[in-house]
Amino acid sequence: MTQQHPRLREFKFTLYRIFRNPSAIIGFSLLFIFAGVALFAPQIAPPKYPHNPYLMPHKGFSPTPKPPSQTNIFGTTSGQYDIFYGVVWGTRTAFKIGMFVVGIAAFVGVTLGAVSGYLGGIVDEALMRITDVIWAIPTLVLAMAIIVAFGRGLDKVMIALALVGWRWYVRVIRSEILTLRDQDFVQAAKIMGVSDLKIILRHILPNAIYPVLIMASMDMGSMVITASFLSFVGLGAPKGYADWGQMVALARNYIVGPPGDPLKFWYAIVIPGGCIVLFVLAWNLIGDALRDAFDPKLRRR
Amino acid sequence: MSEPATPLLEIKDLHTRFHTLDGTVNAVDGVDFDVYQGETLGLVGESGCGKSVTALSILQLLRCPPAEIQGRILFEGNNLLDLDREGIRKIRGNEISMIFQEPMTSLNPVLRIGEQIAEAAKIHKRMTRQEAWRWAVEMLRMVQIPGPGSRSKQYPHKFSGGMRQRAMIAMALSCNPRLILADEPSTALDVTIQAQIMSLMQKLKEEFNSAIVLITHDLGIIAEMVSRVVVMYAGKVVEEAPVKELFKDPRHPYTQGLLGSIPVIGRKEQTGRRLQEIPGIVPSPMETPLGCRFHPRCHKVMNRCQEQEPPMIHLAEHRRVSCLLEA
């Protein structure tokens, strides 16, 4: 008799639930497209400067955006940067930001939350007070402080976001673990002499990881939007870097066209801006779908 | 009885306190008893009298809120309370293991049964993955689970309550511990399964030559399984006796009350005996009565019971009672 892992079984059921939900289908389709673009960026838009593919190629320096044409299918933005190239490589940038920030934040948060919740007592008290202090730091102010201290750059933005991003995860995983810690099967594992590390890794975390997945998915969107905002106000990616926020920033003087034709430069704003919106939307739809699918109150049983 | 001179486990003046927000809870208040190799000791008493806390104190598994454990728990002569975290971890599962009441929640839902049983063998016996797995299958066979090979690959939700308890027993016995603390191992199961589990434990105990401390409310099980009984009331030992003597001649009014509350089916006409109950409830460990703790519920209460704590009176070897009637 072959056995399916209950997580696998649950996973299949979850997939079924997820894909009954039309917004999830939209979310995953969008994500699929973005992932494809990011993956095949070198084929879709071959870099002009192979040593630095994130630098958008430009012909000329004219500040006026040019509409879509044969050579620039999405047109060019201020400074004659190719919008098509920018959004393609900007997809990679978005994934880089999201995965780096969320990866670090989730890892740090889950580790600290697990230790805190499992050990309890003074360790818990200390870690939670530190977390409270971190909660008091406004993300944007921290990001600006770091940039003022170390200079402009996307990497600084990512570090700033990762430095505070974990605080969500600590609280969520800690509360999950507080309920799991006193479960009989954890007590049973302790009775058998299983070490604390193994108990956390083998017995507790696999039972506590779903909320983290949901949060991580939501966070991918919000981290990218924050980074875009910082690029937009000129603290993130430098000029010419393939980053959606930075591209919107380039076009900020052309949001409204000349009198009589206010939508003249729509492509310079709508294309990169639309990418941000769709990217965030994709992750939020996925997060929502995961939440619905994992919500024990909505599940059978 | 051919018991070896030194006990396997000696508990001396064990006190376990919980410091809670509402005050200090003296859950175990000066308990002592011995367990000898290969014997089954019964630990009985009403709900809330501190039986589970005693067992958990032995393995130091009381953490929330942190319990203060005082006294001495000598296992093969070494005080377990002196061991550090690592030291006690080497004892757990390997030398002393425990089975508890709730088989439905005692197995991790996302690990295969075989993995859970093999885990301890991997830790304590340094077996490889394959060896430990084979050993787990062997253990499942020993606890009489049919088709242990395929069953070991299943997840707990496919197991019935009785089978889960068998799996728990397999897990508890997987490192051949010297002592098994069984905290109401069959209370959650139906009667026929209870009997099977009990006879299985008896059989395995003999096979492995382990000792068992059997905690239960069920005096029928006590009569069948154990050789000696320790009766607890409100965190203290009130009586100890070999099982036959306890049933024949219970000395403490509390023990008499407990024995009086067992239903004896079909014999009412013959004996004219009605089911007795002990009036009242176990006092809260935070407000134990002065004098003898049992006096507010005792039908033989005397004046001095209200002021004087009864001393422990040793009547014979392993025969003691703590009651002023005997003094």
Ligand SMILES: Nc1ncnc2c1ncn2[C@@H]1O[C@H](COP(=O)(O)OP(=O)(O)OP(=O)(O)O)[C@@H](O)[C@H]1O
């Ligand atoms: N973690 C704890 N914090 C505070 N009080 C506790 C804690 N654990 C147990 N107690 C108290 O200690 C007393 C003894 O509890 P224990 O679980 O040992 O009873 P028991 O004899 O095993 O009862 P049962 O037969 O119902 O299992 C109870 O009054 C209980 O309220």
Ligand SMILES: [Mg+2]
């Ligand atoms: Mg109990």
